[in-house]
Amino acid sequence: MILLATFIVYLMLYLTPGDPALALVPPRATVEDIQDVREKYGFDEPFIVQYGLFLWRLLHGDLGTSVTTATLNTDVGTIILQRLPRTLELMAIGLTISYSIGIPLGVISALRQNSVTDRGVMVFTLVAYAMPSFWLGIMLMLLFAVKLDWLPLGGTVGGFASIILPTITLGLGNAALTTRMMRSSMLEVQRMDYITQLRSRGLPEREVIFKHGLKNAILPVITVIGLDIGWFVGGAVVVETVFSWPGIGKLVIDSITKHDFPVVQGCILVLAIFVILGNLIADILYAVADPRVRLG
Amino acid sequence: MTSVRKPIIEIKGLRTQFILREGTVTALDGIDLTIYENESVGIVGETGCGKSMTAFSILRLVPIPGKITAGSIKFKGVELTKLTPEEMRGIRGRLISMIFQDPSTSLDPVFTIGSQLGEVISLHQNIYDEAALRKKILEVLRLVRIAAPESVMKQYPHELSGGMKQRVMIALALSCNPSLLIADEPTTALDVTIQAQVLKLLKDLVKGVGSSMMLITHNLGIVAETCDRVCIMYAGRIVEEAETLELFGKPMHPYTRGLLTAFPKLGEQKEELSVIRGTVPNLMNPFPGCSFVDRCDFATDQCRLVRPKMAEVAPGHLVACHLYTSGGEKDNA
Amino acid sequence: MILRKRLNSLLLSWKTAGGVRQTIVEIISRGSRNAMVVIGATIIVTMVALAILAPVLPMADPTPAELKVADRLLPPSSDHWFGTDNIGQDVFSRVIWGTRVSLMVASLAIFFSLLLGVVLGLTAGYFGGAVDYIIAGTIDLFWTFPAFLLALAFAAALGPSLANVILAISISYWAGFGRLMRGQALSIRERQFVEASRALGARNGRIMFTHILPNCTAPLIVWASIGVADAITIESSLSFLGAGTPPSTPSWGNMLNLGMPFIGEAWWIAIFPGIVLLITVLGFNLLGDGLRDVLDPRMKGMRR
Numbered sequence: 001m002i003l004l005a006t007f008i009v010y011l012m013l014y015l016t017p018g019d020p021a022l023a024l025v026p027p028r029a030t031v032e033d034i035q036d037v038r039e040k041y042g043f044d045e046p047f048i049v050q051y052g053l054f055l056w057r058l059l060h061g062d063l064g065t066s067v068t069t070a071t072l073n074t075d076v077g078t079i080i081l082q083r084l085p086r087t088l089e090l091m092a093i094g095l096t097i098s099y100s101i102g103i104p105l106g107v108i109s110a111l112r113q114n115s116v117t118d119r120g121v122m123v124f125t126l127v128a129y130a131m132p133s134f135w136l137g138i139m140l141m142l143l144f145a146v147k148l149d150w151l152p153l154g155g156t157v158g159g160f161a162s163i164i165l166p167t168i169t170l171g172l173g174n175a176a177l178t179t180r181m182m183r184s185s186m187l188e189v190q191r192m193d194y195i196t197q198l199r200s201r202g203l204p205e206r207e208v209i210f211k212h213g214l215k216n217a218i219l220p221v222i223t224v225i226g227l228d229i230g231w232f233v234g235g236a237v238v239v240e241t242v243f244s245w246p247g248i249g250k251l252v253i254d255s256i257t258k259h260d261f262p263v264v265q266g267c268i269l270v271l272a273i274f275v276i277l278g279n280l281i282a283d284i285l286y287a288v289a290d291p292r293v294r295l296g
Numbered sequence: 297m298t299s300v301r302k303p304i305i306e307i308k309g310l311r312t313q314f315i316l317r318e319g320t321v322t323a324l325d326g327i328d329l330t331i332y333e334n335e336s337v338g339i340v341g342e343t344g345c346g347k348s349m350t351a352f353s354i355l356r357l358v359p360i361p362g363k364i365t366a367g368s369i370k371f372k373g374v375e376l377t378k379l380t381p382e383e384m385r386g387i388r389g390r391l392i393s394m395i396f397q398d399p400s401t402s403l404d405p406v407f408t409i410g411s412q413l414g415e416v417i418s419l420h421q422n423i424y425d426e427a428a429l430r431k432k433i434l435e436v437l438r439l440v441r442i443a444a445p446e447s448v449m450k451q452y453p454h455e456l457s458g459g460m461k462q463r464v465m466i467a468l469a470l471s472c473n474p475s476l477l478i479a480d481e482p483t484t485a486l487d488v489t490i491q492a493q494v495l496k497l498l499k500d501l502v503k504g505v506g507s508s509m510m511l512i513t514h515n516l517g518i519v520a521e522t523c524d525r526v527c528i529m530y531a532g533r534i535v536e537e538a539e540t541l542e543l544f545g546k547p548m549h550p551y552t553r554g555l556l557t558a559f560p561k562l563g564e565q566k567e568e569l570s571v572i573r574g575t576v577p578n579l580m581n582p583f584p585g586c587s588f589v590d591r592c593d594f595a596t597d598q599c600r601l602v603r604p605k606m607a608e609v610a611p612g613h614l615v616a617c618h619l620y621t622s623g624g625e626k627d628n629a
Numbered sequence: 630m631i632l633r634k635r636l637n638s639l640l641l642s643w644k645t646a647g648g649v650r651q652t653i654v655e656i657i658s659r660g661s662r663n664a665m666v667v668i669g670a671t672i673i674v675t676m677v678a679l680a681i682l683a684p685v686l687p688m689a690d691p692t693p694a695e696l697k698v699a700d701r702l703l704p705p706s707s708d709h710w711f712g713t714d715n716i717g718q719d720v721f722s723r724v725i726w727g728t729r730v731s732l733m734v735a736s737l738a739i740f741f742s743l744l745l746g747v748v749l750g751l752t753a754g755y756f757g758g759a760v761d762y763i764i765a766g767t768i769d770l771f772w773t774f775p776a777f778l779l780a781l782a783f784a785a786a787l788g789p790s791l792a793n794v795i796l797a798i799s800i801s802y803w804a805g806f807g808r809l810m811r812g813q814a815l816s817i818r819e820r821q822f823v824e825a826s827r828a829l830g831a832r833n834g835r836i837m838f839t840h841i842l843p844n845c846t847a848p849l850i851v852w853a854s855i856g857v858a859d860a861i862t863i864e865s866s867l868s869f870l871g872a873g874t875p876p877s878t879p880s881w882g883n884m885l886n887l888g889m890p891f892i893g894e895a896w897w898i899a900i901f902p903g904i905v906l907l908i909t910v911l912g913f914n915l916l917g918d919g920l921r922d923v924l925d926p927r928m929k930g931m932r933r
Contacts, residue, residue, distance in 0.1 A: 126918070130911040132862045134869050134885060135903040142892055142900070193401035200355055200396075201416050201468060202389030205381075212404050219406075230775035237781065238866055242889070253870050256785045268782050272774075279773050291406055291452040 080248060080266055087247030090166055090239065091232050097171030098178060098228070103221070105175070106182020107214065113187065121179060128176035133235050137169040137242035166243045170235050174228055178221060185217040192216075222286045229278030233271055301332040302372075304476050304508045305354065310367035312346075312353045319580045323349040323362065325532040325587075328606060331476065336502065336509040338519035338540070340555070341529035344579075347512040350529075351394060351478045356384050372475065390420040393469040397481040399461035403453040409464055410449030413437070413471065420472040432471075440467045441497060459490035463497065470501055477502060478510045483518065495522055516555060520544060525612075528552050531587040532579060534606065538613035548615045550592045586618070594619055656850070656920060665919030669854075672912025680728040702895045712897035714887060723879040724902050730880040731909070734791060735860035738798035739853055742860075745799065746806025747849075751841060753807070754814025765811060771804035780863050784872040794873045798860050809852055813845045847924040854917035858910045865906055881906040 109121040144165060189195065190213060198208045240249035248267055255263040287293050312324040324346045331337050339347045352358045354369055356376065369376040371392065376384070396402040404412060413433045423429050430449075437445035440463040453461060462482060469477055482498060483491040499522050502509045511523055519526050519540065526543045528536040528551065536549040547553045585600040586592070592599065598618050606614045607621040615621070660666040679686075703713040711720035753764035771779070776798075783797035818841065867873030868882025876883060881902040888899030 126914060127907075127911065130858065130914050131907055132866055132910065134866060134882075135907060138885065138889060138892060138899055138903065142896060193396055193398065194404045196357055196359070197394075197396055197402040197465075198404065199357055200388055200394045202385050202387070202420060203415065204385065207415075212407070215406050216404065226773060227775075230773065230778070234775045234777035234781070237778070238870065241870055252781075252785075253872075257871060264785065268778075268785075271778060275774060275778065289406075291408075292454050 077266065079251070079263060080270055083246055083248050083251050084270070086245060087236055087240070087249060089163065090170060090236055090245060090247055091229075093163065093167040094170035094174075094232060094235075095229075097167055098174040101171070101175040102178025103182050103218070106179040106221075107186055107217075109179065109183045110186035110190070110217075111209070121183075125176040125179050128172050129180075131173065132238075133169055133173055134238045134242050136172060137165070137239055140165050140169055141242070162243075166239050166245050169242070170232065170239045173235065174231060177228070181221050181224065182217065185220045186213065189213050189217040219286070219290050222282070222289050224282075225285060226279035226282030229282065230275045233274050233278070237271075301335075303330050303370075304333050304372060305329070305331045305510075306368075306370040307350075307354070308368050308370075310350070310353060310369060311365045312349055312358055312362055313365045314362040316361060321579045323532055323579060324353060326367070327532075327534055329527060329534065329537075331508050331510060333475070333508055334503075334506060335524045336499070336511060336522055338523035338526045339510060339512045339529055340514065340516060340519055340526060342514055345529045346532040347514075347529055348397075348480050349532075351480055351510065351512060354478065355388055355392060355394060357388075389416055389469075389474070390472045391474050392476045392478065393472070393474045394478040395462075395465045395469050395480060395482050398485045399458055399465050400453070400485070402465055403461060405453050407452075408449065409437075409451055409453065409456070413449075413464070413468060416468055417471050436467045436471045437464075439470070439501065440464070442467075458486050459494060462486060462490075462494050466494075466498060466501065470505055470507070473505050474507055476508050476510065478512070480512045481514070482511070484513070484515070491518075498522070516544075528555070533587060533616065535588065535617065536613075536615045537606070538610075542610070542613050546610070546613070548609065548613070548620060549588075549617050550594055550619075551588050554591075586616075653846075656847075656923065659923045660920060663919045663923050665915045666923060667919075669912045669914070669916030669919055672908060673916060676728055676909050676912065677732065679725055680732045683725050683729050686722075686725065702891070702898075704895070705897055711901040712895065714884070714898045715891060715895070720884070720898060720901055723884060724881070724905050726879045727881045727884065727902060728905070728909070730791070730874060730878055731861050731864060731906075734795055734798070734864045734874070734880075735857045738795045738802065738860045738864070739856040741795070741799035742803040742856065743806050743849070743853060746803040746808075747810050747842070749803070750807040750810025750812075751814050754811035755818055755841065757815075761811075764807075768804050768807040768811065771801070772808055774801075776801040776804075776859070777863050777866060780867060781870070781872060784867050789872055789875045791874055791878065794864055794867060797867070798863055801863075802856060802860065805852060805856065806849070809848055810845065813848070814841050817841045817844055847920075851917050851921045851924065854913050854920065858913035858917065861906070861910050861913070 105121055109118045112118050190209075195208060195213060198212055199205070203212075236247065237249035237252060239245065240247045241253050244250065248270060252264060252267040252271070254260075255267065307327055307329040310324050310327040310329075311322065314321040314323060327346075327350060329337075329350070339350065341347050349358065349362075353364055354371075354376065356364070356379075358364065364377055367377075371387065376387070379387070403409075407415075410430075410433055413436060414429050417432050417436070418424055418429055421432070423432060433449060434445045437448060442448055442460065442463055448456070448460070448464075453464075456464070462485075466482075469479075479498060483494055486494060495518060498509070509522075511519070513519060523540050525537070525539050527534050528543075528549065530551050536543070536547070536552045538546075543552065544556065547556050583589075585598075585602055586595075586604050589595045589599045596618065602618070604616040604618050604621060606616045608614050609620045660670075702715055703709055705712045709719050709721060711724060714720055714723070749764050749768070753761045753768070779801035780794075780797040783800060784793055787793040787797065864873055865880065865882030865885070868880045869886045870882075871886065873882055874880040876887075884902040885899050885906075888895070888902070891898055
């Protein structure tokens with residue numbers, strides 16, 4: 001999986017129009033510098049060789065050096081590591097928000113199917129899902145930071161307060177998705193034979209629904225945690241840009257704008273690894289939760 | 297045969313209906329049924345005739361949008377239809393329990409056998425001590441003749457075969473010595489080879505525990521094996537009721553006759569399988585007369601207009617058919 | 630010549646295929662009674678109409694050659710319904726023109742996605758074996774990877790331009806269709822009419838397209854509708870980040886990007902495009918969801 005990601009990343013570099021060596025040198029390089037780079041990275045060699053060299057460098061932790069004037073020649077790896085925790089924070093809290101809203105809301109909605117509450121929740125999820133995160137972010141920013149001036153505009157300056165808007169923006173979209181999945185899963189479980197069986201054994205309704213029903217209903221939601229995390233990584237990029245949050249997302253965008261290719265490459269690689277790791281964790285979680293999957 | 301036996305369940309005039317957008321479906325249209333202690337009664341009929349619905353009505357587990365719209369169900373004298381949900385819950389699993397048709401879908405797939413059994417046992421018998429509970433679970437598993445109870449306890453439903461799962465269901469149902477066990481098509485989903493084993497187990501256990509059993513099935517062969525009395529149901533009504541031997545020996549209602557002849561018997565030479573012509577009537581439009589009228593070879597005009605009442609035409613043998621009774625009851629349709 | 634004949638017979642069998650016609654009839658009759666479908670469809674039709682009519686609508690030129698300083702940052706008024714932006718362009722007309730861009734990009738992107746996904750998915754599901762293994766593996770790879778990130782990566786590498794955006798989204802989104810078609814192919818190929826067809830000597834391609842495909846019309850339409858919604862979101866997100874449509878072309882994402890620094894003083898630059906964007910995406914989502922409800926229960930197992 002990871003190998004494939006590296007392959008794609010390198011393919012990108014290879015395909016980028018123009019002389020790749022130029023992408024990797026600072027703006028004021030001399031002709032010799034460019035030739036040096038060309039030799040070092042083997043741009044005159046066939047693709048396989050280039051790719052091999054790339055992998056080799058990766059294994060040594062060498063992601064290249066930045067070419068933007070501000071961070072000239074700083075190791076890309078270091079830059080990324082600096083910003084990594086910020087993004088992790090954002091995603092972790094965002095995920096928490098998303099599930100703490102999504103799951104209960106989905107359950108409540110299912111238990112009160114077709115009631116006013118249910119309809120309301122459904123409308124909410126539709127709208128929340130349709131809203132692109134950057135728009136939501138801007139709206140929230142407008143409302144809370146500009147008009148009401150309750151919360152800071154962006155960046156990490158404000159301490160705890162400044163993390164509120166970005167994480168809500170990030171988490172809300174997925175909360176909507178989770179709510180819907182949870183709701184439909186819960187509804188399906190309720191129709192299962194074993195639920196009626198459990199009732200016929202005399203178990204209290206509360207236990208039937210929450211101990212048995214919920215445990216079964218949550219399985220499909222866990223299945224998609226991997227996909228959710230992928231969604232979150234994408235969302236993080238957008239949210240960080242809107243709120244000037246100093247994480248990897250913003251780094252990617254800034255570097256693209258500044259044509260700082262090594263950084264871009266490194267970031268995308270890291271993001272891809274995030275996604276893959278996320279999927280792995282999700283798979284493990286699911287195996288833990290569903291006994292039917294465990295035995296290979 | 298008619299010594300003073302205490303009735304466990306007395307159902308009178310039970311009507312269960314489903315109120316849908318398109319109309320009202322009458323699943324049960326005035327059922328009268330009594331089950332006494334220590335007896336096994338078979339409820340026989342084709343799919344959709346209301347057999348399972350009778351069971352659900354007794355336990356008040358009729359799925360929405362259905363409800364019991366008329367009649368009374370007395371369990372040892374207590375009127376079940378008037379109980380609160382809490383009280384009803386106290387009866388379920390402990391005094392009346394039920395086995396469903398398909399064992400694969402009747403067990404919660406994410407809990408072990410042991411925990412599901414433990415749940416029921418501790419709930420009804422107030423055993424919360426782990427060691428005592430474990431002992432009881434093993435006891436119950438051995439009772440249903442499961443070979444390695446210790447390992448089965450730790451297993452999940454999907455790891456067991458159909459036959460074993462059904463034994464677990466039986467264990468669950470009998471673990472608290474209920475007075476009435478309702479078995480809804482307990483062997484239909486099982487392999488033929490396993491069916492006999494499970495049936496025997498059921499029969500032995502029920503006798504052993506001293507419960508009564510209501511066995512729901514469409515298979516007359518099973519009834520012959522296990523039941524003391526039989527009720528034949530058709531389109532939400534009971535049409536004939538008698539002791540097993542009597543019913544098989546002297547079937548009266550045309551439907552019963554049809555069912556029995558449709559079953560090819562061992563040693564019989566037949567050219568064609570006989571079939572009851574026609575199909576089950578639509579339960580949405582209540583019919584004033586006998587519900588079997590369109591498929592009956594002996595139908596008269598009276599059959600179309602007047603619903604026949606159940607009447608005793610021989611000791612312990614009741615039939616609802618104008619052929620045997622003079623005048624039925626004008627149904628208030 | 631033979632190709633034309635083949636194409637004709639293909640089209641003919643499509644038109645008469647009970648599946649397609651029946652599905653469309655069902656959609657129209659039952660859909661028109663479903664609130665979500667009606668609202669969604671209305672929104673979509675409105676948007677499409679606006680997009681098509683943009684050149685002839687009586688409104689200001691979105692990118693006027695002459696820009697007067699005095700026109701900058703004007704709040705909404707009867708002259709400029711949505712106000713003007715920081716270089717004096719009329720926001721309202723830019724929003725309408727943006728509709729053209731977004732709708733076009735999204736539809737083309739989904740169209741190509743569909744093409745790719747359907748062909749690959751059908752092939753994988755129908756042929757099975759090694760072919761399936763390879764294609765299914767690829768589908769899984771693309772499916773688990775978030776479409777947005779993939780699109781971002783491609784768009785960043787290729788540079789901002791409309792064609793690139795369409796390409797990027799197509800490459801990122803096809804897996805969904807692929808999965809769908811593969812599943813359908815796997816289940817339908819076991820059915821008897823397929824066997825009968827084969828017994829009559831029909832060639833594989835024909836079976837795939839005339840038998841299996843028409844049966845999948847319903848889920849395809851639902852997915853396509855939701856897909857367009859997703860594509861619009863992706864495109865506008867990309868444009869917002871500067872990796873999508875080039876800055877000169879009016880697109881909702883672009884406008885939000887430009888409008889963000891002015892959010893305090895000139896909120897109208899960002900808000901209006903945002904609202905229109907939201908409504909459009911909502912429209913497609915509503916249609917898709919509504920149609921799915923209408924055509925249920927054949928849609929079990931869809932992600933949303």
